[in-house]
Amino acid sequence: MFAGYESLITTMALTGILAFSFHVVLMAGQLSLGQAGFASLGAYISTLVVPETPLFGGLSPVLVGIPVGMAVGATAAFVLGLPVMRLRGVFLAIATIAFAEVVRILMLNAEWTNGARGLRLERWVTPELAWFVLAILVYAFWRLGPSRIGRAFAAVREDEVAASSMGVDVARTRMTSFVASGAIAGLYGVLFAYFVRRIGPSDFGFSMMLDGLVVAVVGGFLVFFGPLLGSAFITMVPEVQRAAGLEAGWIHPFVTGALLLVVILLLPGGLSSIAGYLHGRLRRSPPPAPSTGPRAGNEPPELPELPAADTPVLTLNGVGKDYGGVHAVHDVDLELRAGEILGVIGPNGAGKTTLVNMISGHVAPTSGDGHVLGRKLGAAGGAHRVARAGVSRTFQHSKLFDRLSVLENTLVGTHLVSKPTFVRRLLWLPSARRDENRAVSQARRQVQRVGLADREHVPAAQLSYGDQRRLEIARALASHPSLLILDEPAAGMNRVEAAELSELIRSLAADGVTIMLIEHNVHMVLDTCTRVVVLNFGEVIASGPPQVVASDPQVIEAYLGSDETGREHV
Amino acid sequence: MLQQLANGLFAGSIYALFAIGFTLVFGILRHLNLAHAAIFTTGGFLSVDLISRQGLPIWLAFPLVMLAGGLIGLLLERIAFRPLAGRPDEHFAGLISSVAFGGMLIALVQARYGTEQQSISSEAFPNEVYTVAGVSISLAQLTTLGLALVLMLGLAWVVAATPLGRAMRAVAENARAARVLGINVERVTASTYALSSALGAMAGMLMVLNVGQGDLGMGLAIELTGFAVIILGGMGSLWGAMAAGLILGLAEALTIHHIGSSWKDVVAFGLLFAILLVRPQGLFGTIKAREV
Amino acid sequence: MRSRVASTAVVAAVAVLAAGCVEDGAADDEEATAVEGLAGEGSGEECTIEEPVPVGVVFSLTGGAAFAGEYQREGLELAFEEINGKGGVEYELVLEDDATELEDSIAAFEKLIERDEVSIIVGPTLSDMAFSTFEDAQQAGVPVLGISTTAKGIPDIGDYVFRNSIPEEVALAQSLPAARDALGLENVAVMHDNEDEFTSSAYTTMTEVLDEEGIEIVGDETFQTADTEFRSQLTKIREDDPDALVLSALPAATVPLVQQARELGLDVPIVGGNAFNSPVMIDNLEDAAEGLIVGGAWSDALDSPGNAEFIESYTDTYDRAPDQFAAQAYTAAHMIDAAVRAGCDGNREAIKTNLGQLSELDTVLGTLSLDENGEVHHEPVVQIVEDGEFTLLDG
Structure with missing residues (x-):
């Protein structure tokens, strides 16, 4: 021929x-x-x-x-x-x-x-x-x-x-x-x-x-x-x-x-x-990817235990980050135990995200020391090691995998709880299919949890802003974290959506996930968190139960604001 | 020895002029323009056309070649880069589209001028040679160095002191913010390409003047050296490109003298490597080499 | 799991065996079945052949070797136009461009051999390509005629391989002694492009010939094909103070090199081989070309049969003077015509047989013969540039 x-x-x-x-x-x-x-x-x-x-x-x-x-x-x-x-x-x-x-x-x-x-x-x-x-x-x-x-x-x-x-x-x-x-x-x-x-x-x-x-x-x-x-x-x-x-x-x-x-x-x-x-x-509905057929999603993944309540999850001693003369974060002491929902609030530029970056391993502290889930802050290896220790996070400005679908984004999140499958896939071994299905089921569960189940195959770049925030959360959850850090997840959400998110957070905590929530929506923070920390100019100016912190005069002056009558705006 | 240094200096001035157009586009727009070499070649052939065939005096040919280069640059930006703006594969696709554009340009040059080597006759430009302190220097070399310096300084002035230059620097820092501030980003982009290509075409003309002839492959040779120059000098740094061009010219001359011609490229790329590992932003650059 | 790995291994092994089979050594050279319409009646000038004889052509019309390919195409087309005008036998050219790319050259040869079913192929431009493509032609039983493939060993590829471009050894073996006699050379400096296949093999020949002639080499510098700056090497050579500079370079590098040599005050004679034989180059060099000694296959000053007419006709048709590439292409057409008419047969086998017997043919290159190996024999020329023109150097 x-x-x-x-x-x-x-x-x-x-x-x-x-x-x-x-x-x-x-x-x-x-x-x-x-x-x-x-x-x-x-x-x-x-x-x-x-x-x-x-x-x-x-x-x-x-x-x-x-x-x-x-x-x-x-x-x-x-x-x-x-x-x-x-x-x-x-x-x-x-x-x-x-x-x-x-x-x-x-x-x-x-x-x-x-x-x-x-x-x-x-x-x-x-x-x-x-x-x-x-x-x-x-x-x-x-x-x-x-x-x-x-x-x-x-x-x-x-x-x-x-x-x-x-x-x-x-x-x-x-x-x-x-x-x-x-x-x-x-x-x-x-x-x-x-x-x-x-x-x-x-x-x-x-x-x-x-x-x-x-x-x-x-x-x-x-x-x-x-x-x-x-x-x-x-x-x-x-x-x-x-x-x-x-x-x-x-x-x-x-x-x-x-x-x-x-x-x-x-x-x-x-x-x-x-x-x-x-x-x-050629198809009316979006096609299922090969390993995400109707049967997939039923097999439960094997997931490790979360830390028992009250176990120390995060300890920071005098942690600080200097950028050549600018103290982004200064002398922060913090302790977080399993089961807590910690809120972190403060004005823009207070150092909240820098603090989070240090905890998640993206940035190393310049002073002080700390431990998160057994791992020293600033240790060599990078953010993926911290993730492996059980930390998961979302970002202030969504960092999604734009060209991947909702499900695929979340699947990346399962990286740490799934097994490598490439070699076995080459040989068409059934165990590879099982492991893939487990990963998919884990991902699916998170997608459903955040309410994106009907948009599984939509590319991330095409989602609305609010949906994108939710997708990030789903992805972060997929790795079965012990500590979940949410960086302004409710930005752009309306009251109803914020309430749903609040509900989600509480249910996660009930399941044993420790949560650190950075937010400007103070109402939501006071509603959801078990404890609140306030940062201003890189320093902790208040820490304690939500209502106590909300009525702290320093906090009000720095962040919450008050009118002439002295009532705080919440 | 002095002769070798002189050789290197003059050769380096053409490298520098070529590289400066390259680095301008990269510094401002983050595009790697692989059509630059083709524009260089086109400039060389155009200059022969204007001078030897149309009989124009050389001082008139200089600005005309630059003008032509600028126009081609505008065309390049409009066809090969602007349609890709904002696309997720913008950078990878831009490489291919500039390669395609360059290929088309060279094909057109061949269609018009044939495949022979072209040269500028000595009536149009005299083959004078001067001897200073035992060192032979040709008029062409002097002209090249002189013009290259003038153009590079001119460009530096434009970038530093004119509104266009300020707009360019703004776009280089943050295109989105620049747009919000009312800067016409499209016009700045087009101007950047026009400037870059004008310089590239001019470099081609000076090359033909210096070498005695131009041929269709002249762009390929200088392209690789151009890479070494812009990395050495620092991506996006105009002074860096100038300095690195001259340094590389010198280094090559010395290598040829002491070791042998085959190794001059190894020296150039060795330097490139070393710089990338030790000081990725180059000798003078400020753009971070790691885009994390 | 294990059985799955095992069975995969078996499947893989079988597949590899199936895909990896080759035949030992070269396939038997095919004998093409003769096409009836290509065998004619009569012989020589009286020969008539019914069907047009398909002649395949592969030149580098774009890319690095295009400076030669264009001349070749023009020379060949001019010749075949004249030949077709004679009547009796008609030749049809199928022209392909290999863009100076090896894979394209191979594909072009395959197309001409298998799909266009040509009787003979002329080209390619570069010896580099020829080493691969001539093998294919040899195995397919298609005669090939190289017109610029001067590297060592080309005719040895097989009995279907011929060339009419005299190898560099022969040209140099003439030009170097001639230069020595004319100029009284005792020591020389050599410069060569060590990146190009052609020039570096020519360099090897040069040093051998210089050695045989008892000329000392006092300076030996190299450069790269795309270089345009040679002052560093030339400065060193200036210090070596040779009687002459022997150069193995492609035309692109030659012009700046010679010019820079003159600028640096290196006024000694410069001697070169085949690649110098280009009037365009001489024009571009202007005064600096004076005294250049060039060995080659053809000169416009050569008083060979039909040369003056060839030059006139070419210049009229293409608005520029022909060079050696054009002359060799022009000659090739006449050689093919001679071979076809000798047996009055345009089939592959017939052409192959008759080309091999080509002897004492009058061409613009001089009187030319092909030996039983497919190698060409004719007098090379040695030229010196005087007053901007090539003149023959009698040595």
């Missing part, structure tokens, strides 16, 4: 493979562009081990080279990843491009690579082999999406801070995507070399990087078959132009550029978003 097109379809498959090495880092939101360097290393080193003749009389010698290439690529990616791990965005892009260039120059000047003249090789890659490898990658990425690590990638891409607060180890997730990219690029390098029959350092340069990036973005990095679509598109465009009778020469790159531009401008999310659009149109 494909006679006469073999090289073309092999090229299509190989381009798809290269694009996957970009796809995996773009999934995690990173602009890592060193793939040409990994491919080059993988290709050159594999030439040292690939035999000259077929194995056992019939098998392609490249089969030996493939694992070697992948290992080399992965290792190189790891080694590169360590120093560049803290870079983001354009800086990461340039650093990785620079790496690829350095590799190219090293290969150019090395003796054993034969420099610019390159190495001549046999063609050991058949269209069948190339498509087989591509099929495996497509399969793997298909199974990756709904797995725990797939969600972690998406979370890191959408919002790193929120991801870490849900217990995702951001650094490790990024490194994983990095190493995967290296492995796939190394794989590509080997296949490429043994298809085109040669390697020269110039093959693995800037233009290879551009090709891979373009295909990955045009195909779309939000859906698992993006690289496949992108590669088909890019490979077919010149053929289509030829068939249309366009003369060989400058017209071809011009038209190709124009088509690229059109695709990118019209299709956010790339070509694969067309598939999503069609899928949505």
